[in-house]
Amino acid sequence: MNNHKDLRIPTGPGDVLLYEYLKPLNLEISDLADMLNVDRNTASALIANKIPLTADMVSRLAKTFNTSVKFWLNLQKNSDNPR
Template identity: 30%
Template sequence: MTIYQPLHPGEIIKEILIDGAQLSVTEAANKLDVNRTTLSRLLNGHAGISSDMALRLSKLLPNTDIVFWMNIQRDYDIWQAKKRLNKIHVKPLDKAA
């Protein structure tokens, strides 16, 4: 079974709001009541979904909820962390400790 890297949450949001709903970034930011730069950073993969943004997305897209958006971010973060696993030089704690 092949496991695929999860999409950055911004790619999913871009597909729904920009491509699907045909909103500009400014229009989408206004609907979410956030700064255009904040949304742009998310859409371009330079920021993740905060709990506040997840709440805003769930209000804008009522067929989703905050947990849906937070899970997408969590899955992406875990995938990214696992890619760095071999670069982390931490030794397991001794059982006696």
């Protein structure tokens, strides 16, 4: 019997953006940039999980995708503090 936990890297906000929103909706990074009113480099960095979500960006994402602010905050928190 194996007594150690299998560690899984938490799903980052960028992964959720890509696989749960952009791909199913056939959106490109430039579309996301336009929707969030940010430049393409910022949208790309979000998708790649290279920058953390700010309070402003969390609000933009929640409004754009009709989700709660808490949803995005929890994704970021879990990504920042893996168990």
